[in-house]
Amino acid sequence: MNDPDILAVANWLQARHGLYVFPVDHPGRESCGASHRGCDGQRGKHPRGRWPRVATLDPRHIRAMLADGPWNLGIACKPSQLLVVDEDQPGAFAEFAESVGHVPGATFTVGTAKGRHYYYRQDEGAPLGNGRGALAGHCIDIRGGGAGNGGYVVAPGSVHQTGVYYTPVDPTAPILPVPEWLARACSAVPQIQPPTSCHPPRHPASTFTALHGLVRFILGGIPGRDRNNRLYWAACRAAEMVAADLVDQASAEAVLVDAALKAGLHGGEPEARRTVASGMRAAASRGVRHD
Numbered sequence: 622m623n624d625p626d627i628l629a630v631a632n633w634l635q636a637r638h639g640l641y642v643f644p645v646d647h648p649g650r651e652s653c654g655a656s657h658r659g660c661d662g663q664r665g666k667h668p669r670g671r672w673p674r675v676a677t678l679d680p681r682h683i684r685a686m687l688a689d690g691p692w693n694l695g696i697a698c699k700p701s702q703l704l705v706v707d708e709d710q711p712g713a714f715a716e717f718a719e720s721v722g723h724v725p726g727a728t729f730t731v732g733t734a735k736g737r738h739y740y741y742r743q744d745e746g747a748p749l750g751n752g753r754g755a756l757a758g759h760c761i762d763i764r765g766g767g768a769g770n771g772g773y774v775v776a777p778g779s780v781h782q783t784g785v786y787y788t789p790v791d792p793t794a795p796i797l798p799v800p801e802w803l804a805r806a807c808s809a810v811p812q813i814q815p816p817t818s819c820h821p822p823r824h825p826a827s828t829f830t831a832l833h834g835l836v837r838f839i840l841g842g843i844p845g846r847d848r849n850n851r852l853y854w855a856a857c858r859a860a861e862m863v864a865a866d867l868v869d870q871a872s873a874e875a876v877l878v879d880a881a882l883k884a885g886l887h888g889g890e891p892e893a894r895r896t897v898a899s900g901m902r903a904a905a906s907r908g909v910r911h912d
């Protein structure tokens with residue numbers, strides 16, 4: 622997938638669903654676009670500016686804020702009257718729903734790098750906050766409103782630091798009201814302690830998926846402009862995967878160089894190999910980032 626036009630996505634989310642949006646760091650930027658102190662090194666998720674104030678329903682404001690891109694996009698749940706179920710493991714929410722005799726329903730749903738975001742519409746004032754209630758311990762986070770600022774989610778059209786795009790499962794799906802059973806679950810007193818990790822052992826298919834995301838990111842570059850930067854960035858991410866033992870270095874290099882040649886990188890194979898090697902070295906010397 623090529624980079625979606627993030628402004629068009631923002632306008633679409635505002636017009637179709639009445640969502641309040643704001644710019645979020647894009648992993649293709651040289652450094653975190655949030656320019657905050659003490660950045661934890663995660664890329665593609667940190668808001669530009671004070672998001673509860675900056676989030677807007679006004680297409681002119683968001684156009685101005687996105688002008689010096691690339692930016693990802695965030696959605697402020699409270700003013701948007703949203704409750705978003707954010708699963709950290711594929712199928713976690715469907716499993717929870719089934720355990721209480723329900724299904725998530727055909728509401729607007731966005732595929733993420735790790736699972737899905739299920740969007741639901743709250744009552745006026747978005748009374749349900751970020752509390753997980755009975756969903757705690759099921760590899761699920763909740764983003765809503767409540768008494769404070771509430772939470773935000775990274776919007777469709779944005780790219781995760783692994784190169785995976787946040788993509789609607791069905792762009793025509795409506796945002797359905799929060800089902801009664803879900804509202805009850807969120808309001809319940811948590812019974813289970815969350816497990817320490819939501820990440821099961823990786824298998825070859827997920828490694829392939831992650832590399833595939835990086836390949837798509839390389840192929841989405843603008844000829845003669847940012848392809849070399851994209852290749853370098855992808856090599857940094859691949860080095861992290863190598864360090865985490867998700868893929869071996871030789872195959873990662875081969876896949877990235879191949880993608881660079883397909884993308885028509887200037888300098889051909891020698892240049893592609895140099896860029897990949899230097900990206901991987903730089904990432905290795907910085908240490909590994911997890912998310």
Ligand SMILES: [Zn+2]
Binds near residue numbers: 646654655656663667
């Ligand atoms: Zn940051």
